[in-house]
Each structure stands twice: as C-alpha cells, then as structure tokens.
Amino acid sequence: xxxESDRMIAHRYRLATELGRGGMGVVWEGHDTLLNRPIAxxxxxxxxxxxxxxxxxxxxxxxxxxxxxxxxxxxxxxxIYDVVEEDGRPWIIMELVRAPSLEEVVATHGALPVREAAxxxxxxxxxxxxxxxxxxxxxxxxxxxxxxxxxxxxVLTDFGIATAEGDSSLTRTGMVTGSxxxxxxxxxxxxxxxxxxxxxxxxxxxxxxxxGRSPFERGDPMATLSALMREEPDYRRIPPALHPVxxxxxxKEPDERLTVAQADAMFAELGTPQEARRHREDDDEEPPxxxxxxxxxxxxxxxVLVLTVxxxxxxxxxxxxxxxxxxxxxxxxSTPASAPATxxxxxxxxxxxxxxxxxxxxxxxxxxxxxxxxxxxPTRWKGARAEAYTQWTRPDRGAHLGVEQQYATLDPHQILxxxxxxxxxxTGVRTVRRGSVAQGTAEWEFTWTAAAGHPWAxxxxxxxxxxxATVAGATAFVLSWTVAEDQWRRxxxxxxxxxxxxxxxxxxx
Numbered sequence: 430x431x432x433e434s435d436r437m438i439a440h441r442y443r444l445a446t447e448l449g450r451g452g453m454g455v456v457w458e459g460h461d462t463l464l465n466r467p468i469a470x471x472x473x474x475x476x477x478x479x480x481x482x483x484x485x486x487x488x489x490x491x492x493x494x495x496x497x498x499x500x501x502x503x504x505x506x507x508x509i510y511d512v513v514e515e516d517g518r519p520w521i522i523m524e525l526v527r528a529p530s531l532e533e534v535v536a537t538h539g540a541l542p543v544r545e546a547a548x549x550x551x552x553x554x555x556x557x558x559x560x561x562x563x564x565x566x567x568x569x570x571x572x573x574x575x576x577x578x579x580x581x582x583x584v585l586t587d588f589g590i591a592t593a594e595g596d597s598s599l600t601r602t603g604m605v606t607g608s609x610x611x612x613x614x615x616x617x618x619x620x621x622x623x624x625x626x627x628x629x630x631x632x633x634x635x636x637x638x639x640x641g642r643s644p645f646e647r648g649d650p651m652a653t654l655s656a657l658m659r660e661e662p663d664y665r666r667i668p669p670a671l672h673p674v675x676x677x678x679x680x681k682e683p684d685e686r687l688t689v690a691q692a693d694a695m696f697a698e699l700g701t702p703q704e705a706r707r708h709r710e711d712d713d714e715e716p717p718x719x720x721x722x723x724x725x726x727x728x729x730x731x732x733v734l735v736l737t738v739x740x741x742x743x744x745x746x747x748x749x750x751x752x753x754x755x756x757x758x759x760x761x762x763s764t765p766a767s768a769p770a771t772x773x774x775x776x777x778x779x780x781x782x783x784x785x786x787x788x789x790x791x792x793x794x795x796x797x798x799x800x801x802x803x804x805x806x807p808t809r810w811k812g813a814r815a816e817a818y819t820q821w822t823r824p825d826r827g828a829h830l831g832v833e834q835q836y837a838t839l840d841p842h843q844i845l846x847x848x849x850x851x852x853x854x855x856t857g858v859r860t861v862r863r864g865s866v867a868q869g870t871a872e873w874e875f876t877w878t879a880a881a882g883h884p885w886a887x888x889x890x891x892x893x894x895x896x897x898a899t900v901a902g903a904t905a906f907v908l909s910w911t912v913a914e915d916q917w918r919r920x921x922x923x924x925x926x927x928x929x930x931x932x933x934x935x936x937x938x
Contacts, residue, residue, distance in 0.1 A: 437462075438520050439513040442470055458525065461510075468510065471521040492519040498588035500563055505556035507576070507586040526584060531638055532572035538796070541638045542803055543668045545795040547699040549575065550635050550674070552583035554696070557631065558689045560588070561624040570630035571611040572637050579809055581794055609653045610643035614681045617654055625683035628692065632678025639667055644679070670699060792923060793930070798832075801934030802906065805927055806830060822885045827916060829885055830927060831909040839905050841871035841898035848896060848907070849873065856880050861893070870899040876914060886911075893917045895924065901933030 434444040434457070441463050448469075449456045455472040473491050475484050492512050499509040511522035531549065535541065541549065553575060560567060569587060576584040613629035615622045636644045644662030647653045662679055664672055674695040677687035687695070793805035796812075798819060806812070807830065810821035820831040835844065845863065852858060856878040863873045876893045879886035886892060894911040908928055912920045 438470065438515050442468065442511075442513070442520070442522055444470060459522075461522070467525045469523045469525040471523065473519050473521070475518075488518055491521075494588070495519065495521045497563075497565055498560075501556075501560055501565065501588070503556050503559045504582060505552045505584050506559065506588070507584055509588065526576055526578065526586070528576040528578040528582075528584065530573045531575040531577055531583075531634070534577050535572065535638055535641055539799050539801075540641065540797065542795045542797055543670050544699060546635055546638050546671065547674075547696045548581075549577070549583040549638065550631065551693060551696040553585050553631055553634070554628075554689055554693055556585040557624070557627050561627070561689075566623065567627050567630075568616075569608060569611070570627055570634055571608050571643075572634050575634065579794075581808060609650050609657070610646040612654075612657065613683070614658055615683055617658060622683070624689075625686045628678050628686055628689070629680075629683075631692075632675050635671070636662060636667065636675055636679070639671065793926060800834065802832070802834075802901075803930075803932045804830075804832065804908075805930035807923065807927065820885075826885055826887050827890075827913040828920065829909070829911040831907075831911075832931070833907040833909075835905040835907065836903065839900050839903070841869060841900055841905065844898040844905055844907060845871055845873045845896055849875075852877070857891075866897065866899075869901075870897060872897045891915075895928070897928060899931075899933070902935075904933070906931070906933060 434447065436444045438444065438459075441461065443460045443462055444457045445460060446458045447455060448458055454474045457470040457472065459468045459470045460466070461468050473488065475487055479487070492514070495509055495512045499512070502508070507526055508524040509521060510524065513520050513522065529537070531541075553570065557567060557570070565588070567585065567588060570585070574585060574587045576586055578584060609617075611630045611633045613622060613626035616626055633643050633645070643653075645653055645657040645660065647656050658681075662675070664675070667675065674687065674692055677695070678692060680686045792808060794808050795803060796806045797803040798814075806821050807823070807828075810823050810828075810830065812819070812821045814820075817834045818831065820829065822829050842865075849858075849860075858875055858877045861874040861876060864871070866872045873896045874894070875896075876891060878891050879888050881888040891914045892911050893914045894909055897908045897910075899906050899908070908931055910924045910928055912924070
C-alpha cells in the first residue's frame with residue numbers, strides 16, 4: 430500500500446488508503462460517510478502529454494462510461510455506485526471487493542483445474558451477457574480484471590474503460606484501449622467490434638488460467654500483436670476437455686466465434702461446481718452470516734494498456750502489490766492434525782454481494798497445490814501452506830483439514846503406525862478403527878482431546894479424526910480430517926466429498 434489520506438471527495442467520500450497507482454489513475458480504499466459503508470474510489474488521471482482537447486474528451490468519456498456501467502446489477506460485476514467530479518476530473522465510486530485476481534491466483538497456486546476454469550468461464554460469460562444486453566462492451570477482459578472470491582463468486586471488474594455501443598463521441602480520439610495480449614484481432618485491425626470481441630478476450634483469459642499467460646504473449650507489445658494476428662494458440666498443454674470451447678472462442682473472425690449461448694452450454698457440459706450450488710446439502714454447516722460491513726479491498730485495476738492506432742505508443746498502469754500467500758518454513762505434524770503456525774492463506778476472504786439477493790455458496794471449492802496435487806477444500810476455511818504441509822481450519826476451530834507430503838516411508842500402513850506413535854502424548858487418544866481403503870491407501874480413525882497451546886484446536890475440546898495415507902509414485906500423502914466429536918456425524922458427507930476429491934500429481938482433472 431502506497432500512502433494514507435484523509436481527503437473528502439464530493440463532501441461525502443473519504444479516501445483512506447491508496448491501493449494502486451499508474452499513469453491512468455489511482456485506486457483508493459475509502460468510506461461512504463452518508464451510507465456508512467466501505468468503498469473503492471478510482472481517481473482518473475491522464476498522461477500530461479495529451480492535448481487539452483484529448484484530455485477533455487477522455488474525462489467526458491470516462492464519466493459517461495462509468496454512468497452507463499452503473500446500470501449493471503449482476504453478482505459477477507463489481508458494482509459502480511456513483512460518479513462525481515472533483516478538481517475538474519471524474520472519480521468513480523465502486524463496490525469494494527477483497528479477493529485476489531485470477532492472475533494472482535494462478536501465479537501463486539498454479540493452473541486452475543478444468544471444472545474451476547469452466548466455472549469461472551460461465552460466471553464471466555454471464556456478466557458479459559448482462560452487459561451486452563444493455564449495450565455495454567467491457568473491452569479489457571483479462572486475468573487481472575477477474576476477481577475470485579472465497580464464496581465461489583468470479584467477479585468482473587474495471588468497467589471504467591467500457592463503452593456504450595453506438596456512442597461515437599466515446600471513440601473519436603482514435604485510441605484503442607486494452608491489454609494487447611488479450612485484444613481481439615478485429616480491434617487491432619481497427620475494424621468494427623462488438624460482443625464477440627469480449628468473448629475472444631474471455632477465451633484468452635481462460636487459456637491464461639490454465640497456462641499462466643495469454644496464448645499470444647511474446648514479451649513485447651508489437652511482437653505480441655504480430656502473434657495475435659498471424660499465429661494460432663498452442664493447445665498441447667491445455668486439458669483436452671477445454672479444447673472445443675477455447676478454440677471456438679479464439680476464432681480470428683468474429684462471425685465464426687461461439688455465441689454466448691453456445692459457450693455456456695459447452696461450459697455446462699464440463700459439470701461445473703456452479704451447478705452444485707443450487708442444491709445445498711441439509712446436513713452440512715451453513716456459512717456464517719455476514720456481520721455488518723467488513724473492511725474490503727478492491728484488487729486494483731492492473732495493466733491497462735492504451736495503444737495509439739498507427740503510432741504504437743502505449744501507457745501501462747501497474748498496481749500496488751496485492752495480498753497473497755507466502756511460503757513458510759517446512760514443518761511436520763507432531764500432534765493430531767497439527768501444522769506450522771502460519772498466516773499465509775491459499776484461499777481468499779469472502780466478499781460482500783453488491784445486490785440484495787444472496788448468491789448460493791458452494792460447500793467446497795477446487796484448490797491445486799503448486800506441487801500438482803488437488804483437492805476440493807471447504808469454502809470459507811482459513812488456509813495456510815508450508816513447504817510440505819497445507820491446512821485449512823474452520824473459523825470456529827471446530828474442524829480442520831490437512832495434507833502432508835512425505836518422501837521417506839512409502840508403506841501407507843507404516844506411515845499411520847508412525848503417526849500413532851508420534852501423537853501418544855496427546856490427551857486421551859483412542860482408536861476407533863483402522864484398515865485399508867484401496868490398494869496403496871490406508872486409513873486410521875481415532876479420537877483425542879486438545880491440550881493448551883495447540884496450533885488451531887480449542888483446549889479441552891474432544892475431536893474425532895480420520896487420517897488417510899496414500900502412495901503416488903515416489904511420494905506419500907497423508908490427509909487428515911478432524912471435527913469436534915459432537916459434530917462428527919453431521920459432517921460425514923462433507924468429509925467423504927473432500928477426502929474423495931483428492932487427486933495426486935499427474936492425475937486427470
């Protein structure tokens with residue numbers, strides 16, 4: 430975070446912390462003093478080399494586009510609350526969302542699994558459909574403009590450079606706005622463009638979610654644009670299940686691309702988690718209620734690139750560092766489901782919904798380790814990761830999930846016997862059952878009482894735990910699922926869903 434402020438805008442919006450700054454503007458965390466709620470404020474700045482006429486045109490355009498985008502009321506669109514003028518320039522007042530961007534998630538935790546990529550695709554597609562229906566084009570769909578919230582919501586942000594179709598005054602400056610690696614070919618050719626251009630950018634965004642970069646990124650803007658116009662994407666590292674929809678979205682001719690309905694149907698065939706949200710299981714815990722206005726952080730608009738047609742000049746907006754996970758020293762569990770005391774979280778915080786309706790929340794969410802294994806981890810549980818141990822803990826400390834990697838003993842039964850010896854010091858350890866689950870997988874169920882000073886458990890509380898050891902190649906994985914004993918039966922279905930979802934490195938998504 431760059432700086433602090435106590436400035437008031439329009440006698441109502443107080444600026445607090447600067448979140449990101451670049452040539453095109455500054456994003457602030459702020460507070461609406463009238464409605465008493467947290468907000469994000471985008472202060473629009475323009476490069477000093479622009480002429481007075483161009484500056485005036487851009488400022489008018491920004492204000493008009495923001496007011497147009499404020500018409501959108503969709504759970505996958507960051508809400509725009511207000512546009513005000515202060516010091517001769519517009520300030521955009523927006524919903525404040527605490528969530529990492531798709532770009533940050535992929536950079537920190539690796540590629541999205543197929544189902545989660547399809548889920549993100551469907552949600553962004555729904556947001557674009559809503560925008561297109563009222564004549565709004567986004568024009569800068571890219572991984573840094575898609576936020577992934579902890580409740581499973583994918584949110585499209587930065588409609589500040591969107592344009593209303595049919596308004597020629599918004600494009601009379603002759604400038605193409607967007608990030609070159611995600612631009613549609615027709616926009617580079619300065620041809621007419623429309624909704625299919627946003628669908629192209631969505632295809633490039635999902636490709637980046639699976640590979641880590643756009644299919645046309647070459648490190649240099651002009652080389653990138655050349656690749657975009659002349660080359661086809663390399664799909665060899667893309668899971669085959671996603672080939673049809675990505676190839677359909679990344680057709681170079683707009684009239685050959687998939688429509689919104691066609692793309693949505695193809696995403697649905699992949700069995701996305703979004704469908705499961707419609708059917709919450711009655712015997713699993715309800716998510717904690719939202720408690721008032723939580724301080725939130727909008728992932729600042731990143732890498733807004735303005736390309737002057739014919740000149741090749743560009744201006745880049747680089748945000749401040751956003752929150753992210755960090756590695757911590759390696760540690761081994763020596764007490765039931767214990768783990769390193771870390772604060773790094775491989776999950777994002779929950780985010781307030783911009784509409785009055787409540788978005789259904791999935792019980793689990795896919796998570797892929799940088800080491801290649803994946804699991805459906807429970808939503809809203811706080812996560813932490815060490816070099817060989819990853820854990821999630823329910824906020825009330827009544828439940829815990831851990832995944833440990835081992836490289837020495839590869840007999841799953843011996844791994845569990847060693848674990849039993851190491852935790853005998855815990856209070857009241859009692860075996861419930863032990864045995865084989867499948868070839869190469871053993872399981873041990875037991876109860877224990879937490880002692881004072883435990884990394885996550887509540888002292889004096891009785892817990893029941895299942896430890897499952899499974900061998901995959903030269904690595905053994907030990908999964909632990911722990912729940913307060915009085916909640917054990919109620920959480921059984923969720924346990925089976927989570928443990929059964931574990932997939933070692935190299936397994937198909």
